[in-house]
Amino acid sequence: MTKPPTANAREPSTAPPADGEYPFRYTARLANVIETRWQTYWDQHHTFVTPNPGDPGFDSDKPKFYCLDMFPYPSGVGLHVGHPLGYIATDILCRYKRMRGFNVLHPMGFDAFGLPAEQFAVEHGIHPRVTTERNIANMVRQLKAIGLSYDWGRCLATTDTSYYKWTQWVFLQLYNSYFDSAVNKARPISELREKKPDAVLAEHRLAYMAEVPVNWCPALGTVLANEEVTSEGRSERGNHPVYKRPLNQWMLRITAYAERLAEDLELVDWPEPIKLMQRNWIGRSEGAMIEFQIAPAMPGPPAQGPGSMKTIPVFTTRPDTVFGATYMVLAPEHPLVDQVTTDQQRDAVSEYVRLAASRSDTERQIDSRRKTGVPTGGDAINPATGEHIPIWIADYVMMGYGTGAIMAVPGHDQRDFEFAKQFGLPIIEVVKPHGVPTPGDSSDQAFTGEGTSINSANNEVSLNGLSTPQAKTTVTRWLESKGVGNAEVRYKLRDWLFSRQRYWGEPFPILHAADGRIVALDESELPVELPEMNDFTPHTSDDPDASPRPPLSRAPDTWKYVKRDGGRFERELNTMPQWAGSCWYYLRFCDPHNADRFVGAEAERYWMGERGIDLYVGGAEHAVLHLLYARFWHKVLYDLGHVSTPEPFGHLFNQGYIQAYAYTDERGIHVDSEKVIEQDGGYFFEGRAVSRSLGKMGKSLKNAVSPDDICEQYGCDTLRLYEMYMGPLQASKPWNPRDIIGLHRFLQRVWRLAVDEQNGNPAVRDEADPTVESQLHRTIARVEQDIERQAFNTAIAALIEFMNIATTAGGLTRDQLHRFVLILAPFAPHIAEELWCKLGHKESLAYEPWPAFDQAMLTENFIELPVQLGGKVRAKLTVPADASVKQIEAAALADAKVTSLLAGKTVRKVVVVPGKIVNIVAD
């Protein structure tokens, strides 16, 4: 990528800004001068360049702190004030950690492949690389203007050839590995090679090509991952219709890792709701596989030979209800449908299959409650009861989960129940709820809970009287002994569809031979660079059956075809999805310029430490997509010995959104918020009334606010403070420009307290005020505590409170100002550096030790205790801080106000909580 531009440093003017009688007042103008000065200083002095182990200046005695922001997509419109919310928070933490003596790794980069740049290229004929680089340069400028202390020397973009070379390398690792279920980890495919023929290898590789039903979006001209399709069956990007159709595509075998991805969530410190979302997505369920024999079509001898005994395996989480299975259902796409269908039913069945195939997922969703289906005419044999049960096909059974077939237990499954009611199929009760004997006659509900088995016995096994868990194990053991079933764990998670029909993505390091063989490139042949092209148009269409033609099919032949060993090979024409680059960028940050390895081993070991990244901050929208994919890649790399931790993100923190008012006109179309005016309690856009709502800030709601404007109006220190002061980092909160002024005033007061507004010289007093001194200790303690628990809003409140006290007391001594400037610095680094400089320091304060506080200064000699009578505060008591419970009780009962209120009453109980409260119960 482009190197970050050298600071846009207009030379700060040496003359003070003229502002009437206060030439040195902290105004937006002065703030901007100070900010530019220090941003330039940090750049020129490489203040935040972080040495790696082995580099000069690296101190191995310091503990490490790897703090990462989810990197942004370099959009053409640049940042809005919602983006830097998390960045400012991590910046505060990093600045604080540096002062606490940590080696801080705090990098930033860009997730720069993806659709918008490509679409822009299609519309304007500008190469995506050009717009991407331009957008990155602009966003780097914006980020620097907020004073974020990134090590810009480590900046990378996923579109850099030197980066995606290694993305391709990771892909080769996946391609050249298989999952060894015996040891539950990935191993090199070469270890399997001795035992298996080539064709079989493909079935084991972690990256493989397969003809699978995929989500095909003709309007985007590409396929999409399950995760990129909404529940309405439309594309998450652009909201276009998506169709299921079989296509030969690249897949990653993430399902092999389902168990570890779920279990290892135990190892990480993440918000519980996010862990839960991942667990739900992986969707582990315990149950059993049960084989149902297909009953012979003709009466007579059951089997014509050993091979004709066909069975249909089903997966169930309730094997204990097998005695209640009164029919079976196959998904319409099930391969055995043909075989079980009788001649009488053949027409009806093929008609239904045709209908089901033509219905898009969208349609299937809309009337998801109404059950449809047809009998195949065939029967299966319930292995528990030995009875013949009819086999139906219905679209409420999905081919993609389990085996695509179910045993239907209408007595204890709501869907089966509804289906049975509709088609008059028998319903047998085999589980009784605990306690009351079947409350009423549950005529519209199946009992799906746990209870006691009934009506469940044959000659060999009886579940009657057993509780559901006992019944499950008993019946599973019996099925196993008969060889018709076994306990099994299934996951909802599907393999990851990994190819896209786009130009602006990583090319696969893969060749196709004329005979269909797949050949992976050697590591030494990387990178496979994107070919130069002028036309990036994907082949889009309204026709769901149109075949995909990726843009790379129009690449020059010199790129497309490769000669090798006398044969002609065609390059893979699909590209990788946008998720690929973000799956491992945090590793590259550890060692971004390494030309020989994806990351140097020593750098990886040091920065990723024992639990991986120490703090990873980003939005909750990546809960299942990015975070799951990245964990999967990381585990593969871990298994192959390339990284040293089982999990990449030891500690995750989700910041909330910044919301903003959005306005819609009478047609419901969003109008530009900036042009809306408030009048007489209503809101108007170009004279027309519009209605107001609150929504996530962004382009789509036309309510974005640029940080550039706020920096210009108040300075970026004010912006930083405001964003942190709005509320807790994890909460979503509305952007309210009216409130910003408060933080600007605070900085103005800080400045005025420390600097003579007439001549710009430091203004300090000689004698320390004892109240101010103890308050300063208290403030240091509070700020420290609040930063550690990421409560930046209350940390700033503590700073403001101190400032108010110091102002009232008439100022600070030089020594007090020193300490105050240091604790202010993480939040408002520019003004802090300027004041530090004015106090006579020649160097940046970035690595100054954090000021200490004296615990003794925090405790008062006397404290005021509230006295409650019957739970209401009626009096205040001043007692020595170390007073005993007895002394406090005596003092409370002796209090004049208390005795007068207690007159005529009997004291029943006195609760004394030292340091907190006294509560007297009397009647």
Added chain:
RNA sequence: GCCGGAGUGGCGGAAUUGGCAGACGCGCCGGACUCAAAAUCCGGUGGAGGUGAUACUCCGUGUGGGUUCGACUCCCACCUCCGGCACCA
């Protein structure tokens, strides 16, 4: 439908373990400075009653119950908003 998260003044929010609800900021009201305004500084500000101003009283953390000497905080039921999943066998 299921699973999460959240509901506190006019607004954003605070209350770290069950212990003085409303810190801090905005806004608003009053005052100082000013010819005047802006900026700045000082004071007030949950609601209702009450007083000459004090004092004082009652109500108050979405709703209704409960546990407790004491509940914004814990438990049960419900309402609203936000996010996720959705025929997953």
